[in-house]
Amino acid sequence: MPLNMIVLxxxxxxxxxxxxxxxxxxxxxxxxxxxxIFNPEDLNALxxxxxxxxEHGGHISVISMGPPAAADLLxxxxxxxxxxxxxxxxxxxxxxxTLATSxxxxxxxxxxxxxxxxxxxxxxxxxxxxxxxxxxxxxxxIPQVTYVDRVVELGxxxxxxxxxxxxxxxxxxxxxxxxxxxxxxxxxxxxxSVRRMMVFKRARTKTELMSSTQxxxxxxxxxxxxxxxxxxxVDTIGADPNRCGMxxxxxxxxxxxxxxxxxREVKRIEPTQSGIAALVEELISEHILG
Amino acid sequence: xxxxxxxxxxxxxxxxxxxxxxELLGRGRELADRLGVRLESVLLGSDVExxxxxxxxxxxxxxxxxxxxxxxxxxxxxxxxxxxxLVRTHQPQILLFGATPTGRDLAPRLASALGxxxxxxxxxxVIGSHDEKGxxxxxxxxxxxxxxxxxxxxxxxxxQTRPQMATVREGVMPMGAPNHGRKGAVxxxxxxxxxxxxxxxxxxxxxxxxxxxxxxxxxIVAGGIGVGSAVGFATLQELAxxxxxxxxxxxxxxxxxxxxxxHQVGQTGTTVRPKLYIACGISGSIQxxxxxxxxGRIVAIxxxxxxxxxxxxxxxxVGNLHDVVPKIxxxxxxxx
Numbered sequence: 001m002p003l004n005m006i007v008l009x010x011x012x013x014x015x016x017x018x019x020x021x022x023x024x025x026x027x028x029x030x031x032x033x034x035x036x037i038f039n040p041e042d043l044n045a046l047x048x049x050x051x052x053x054x055e056h057g058g059h060i061s062v063i064s065m066g067p068p069a070a071a072d073l074l075x076x077x078x079x080x081x082x083x084x085x086x087x088x089x090x091x092x093x094x095x096x097x098t099l100a101t102s103x104x105x106x107x108x109x110x111x112x113x114x115x116x117x118x119x120x121x122x123x124x125x126x127x128x129x130x131x132x133x134x135x136x137x138x139x140x141x142i143p144q145v146t147y148v149d150r151v152v153e154l155g156x157x158x159x160x161x162x163x164x165x166x167x168x169x170x171x172x173x174x175x176x177x178x179x180x181x182x183x184x185x186x187x188x189x190x191x192x193s194v195r196r197m198m199v200f201k202r203a204r205t206k207t208e209l210m211s212s213t214q215x216x217x218x219x220x221x222x223x224x225x226x227x228x229x230x231x232x233x234v235d236t237i238g239a240d241p242n243r244c245g246m247x248x249x250x251x252x253x254x255x256x257x258x259x260x261x262x263x264r265e266v267k268r269i270e271p272t273q274s275g276i277a278a279l280v281e282e283l284i285s286e287h288i289l290g
Numbered sequence: 291x292x293x294x295x296x297x298x299x300x301x302x303x304x305x306x307x308x309x310x311x312x313e314l315l316g317r318g319r320e321l322a323d324r325l326g327v328r329l330e331s332v333l334l335g336s337d338v339e340x341x342x343x344x345x346x347x348x349x350x351x352x353x354x355x356x357x358x359x360x361x362x363x364x365x366x367x368x369x370x371x372x373x374x375x376l377v378r379t380h381q382p383q384i385l386l387f388g389a390t391p392t393g394r395d396l397a398p399r400l401a402s403a404l405g406x407x408x409x410x411x412x413x414x415x416v417i418g419s420h421d422e423k424g425x426x427x428x429x430x431x432x433x434x435x436x437x438x439x440x441x442x443x444x445x446x447x448x449x450q451t452r453p454q455m456a457t458v459r460e461g462v463m464p465m466g467a468p469n470h471g472r473k474g475a476v477x478x479x480x481x482x483x484x485x486x487x488x489x490x491x492x493x494x495x496x497x498x499x500x501x502x503x504x505x506x507x508x509x510i511v512a513g514g515i516g517v518g519s520a521v522g523f524a525t526l527q528e529l530a531x532x533x534x535x536x537x538x539x540x541x542x543x544x545x546x547x548x549x550x551x552x553h554q555v556g557q558t559g560t561t562v563r564p565k566l567y568i569a570c571g572i573s574g575s576i577q578x579x580x581x582x583x584x585x586g587r588i589v590a591i592x593x594x595x596x597x598x599x600x601x602x603x604x605x606x607x608v609g610n611l612h613d614v615v616p617k618i619x620x621x622x623x624x625x626x
Contacts, residue, residue, distance in 0.1 A: 269606065
C-alpha cells in the first residue's frame, strides 16, 4: 500500500560543532558564525520516510518553516529523494515559540492534506525542546509516538514501531494517521544522490529568483519543469496571524546570558609512564583517588 | 492575580516513583510557600494507592490520584486527557514535569491542548517579576534553561497563559529528606476516557537491564570520538572499574554507536559533578563541557593540543589515549 508522508525539517545553526573561529574573544559564541545545517534528527526522519517509500511506495513531501535561506535545506531534501518540498516563510512567523511554530506547521500539513504518516526529528539542536512534534500531533488530532528508532511493521491502517529511550525500549502500535518523532540511532541517512543533484540543483524559490541576477521570468519555465520551490505564507495556509510568530507565542524570553568559558590554570602532564605515575600519586595524596 | 496552586506531575512506572518527581516536589514546595498557595501532585496509574504517602512526605498538600486499569502503562492520549480535564477543573497556576522521556512526550501534547506556553528542560525555577510593554507582572515563574547548545542561559516567562508549564531536567534539583509525619489529602479522580483515547497500544516493554549511575559516581572515565570504536571503550571500562567509577561518553561517541546513550554526559545527556573526570579523546564541545565542568578535577587526554577540552582541564595530557590510558591503569595498580 503506497503511503502519503510529510516530513517536517528545520534548518539550524550547527551548535554541536563549535569551532574556535565561532568563539568571540570574551568566551561567548558568535551565533552568526555557525554554519546552517539540516537538523540532524530531521535527516533521520527523512531517511525513515525514504525507507518506507522504498519498501511500500508512496509520496514524500518535506515542509520547512524558516527564513528564505532555508531553501538550501529543501534542495538538500530533493537531492536525497523528496518528491515535493515547501518553504513556509513569512515575516509574521518570526519569533515563534514552540506553540506558535506547531500551529503554523499543523496548518501547513492540513493545507497539503493530512497524510498517513507525519515524521520529524525528536528535537532540533538549537533549542533541544522536543516539543514541536507532539504539539503538531495534538493540533492535527492524531496520535504521536516519540523517540522512534524503527518501523517494525506497517499494516493496512496501523504501524508498529520501536520506541527507544534511556529508560528502555518498547513496541507501540498506533493507527494511521500518526506522527512519529525519530531519534538519531534510527538509521544512517543516505547521502544526496548525484543524479538528483544534477536535476534539482537549479530548483529555486521565487524569492531566490527575484534576488538573483537571473531574470524573474525564469519562474514560469522552472515551475513547468517542477523546479520551482513553493513558498507558503500566512495566507496560503489560512493561518490566524494572532496565533503565529511572536504574537502567537505565550512564552517570552525575559533575559539571555552568554555562557563564558574561562580557561583554567592547566598543569601539563607528560604522556610518559613516570609523568602519569606522578599524576596518579598527586591525585591519591589529595584524596581525589582512593 | 492568579491564586491557583502549584502542581507537580508524579511520574511512576510499575508502582515506583521517578526520583525527579520527588526532586520537583522539593522545589515546588518552595514555590508554593513563596506564593502562599498549596502544593499539589497529580498521580496517574493503576494500583498506585501506596504512592501518595511518599508524595505527601516530600511536600505535597494534596494528591489527585487517577487510579484506573487503562492508565497502568504510560500512554500519551489517556494521560493527556485526564490531566487536561483536571487542569481545567482546578486551574493550577504552575504545572511541572520531569524532563524524562515521559515528561517530554506528555507535557507538549498537554500544553498544546490547553493552549499555554511550555518551557523545556529547565535547570532552575524561581518566582519573580517581569516587565513588558509598560506592564508589570508580579509573581511569575521564571524558567531558566540553557539553550543554543548550552552557549546561552535563557530566562523564559509566560506572562499571560495559565498554568505556567515547564519540564525540569533530572538531577538538577536536590531531593529533600522525606517527612513521614506530614499530613496531606488524597483526592480520587473520576477517570473518563473515550475509545479515541485508547487507540495506541504499548507492547513488549524492555526496561534497560543495566543502569549507569553517572550522577552518583565519584570518578568518571569518559570517551569521545577519539576512542574510535566500541572495543576502545573496553579499556575505558577497565580503568573506570579499577578506580571504582563509571564510564561516560560524549554525544559524538554515542552517535557513532561506540557506547549506549545512557552513558552520555552533557547538555542533552546527564550533568555530572564527580570528584575526578577523565576525558579521553573528547574534543570538548560546549554542550559536553556544560555537563561536566563542575567536576572536582578534570584530566584531559587528547592528541590535539588545541582541543577545547584543555581550556577547562586541570591536567592536560597531550598524547594518544590508547597509549595513555593503559599507563594510568599500570600506574594505579603499582601505586605506593
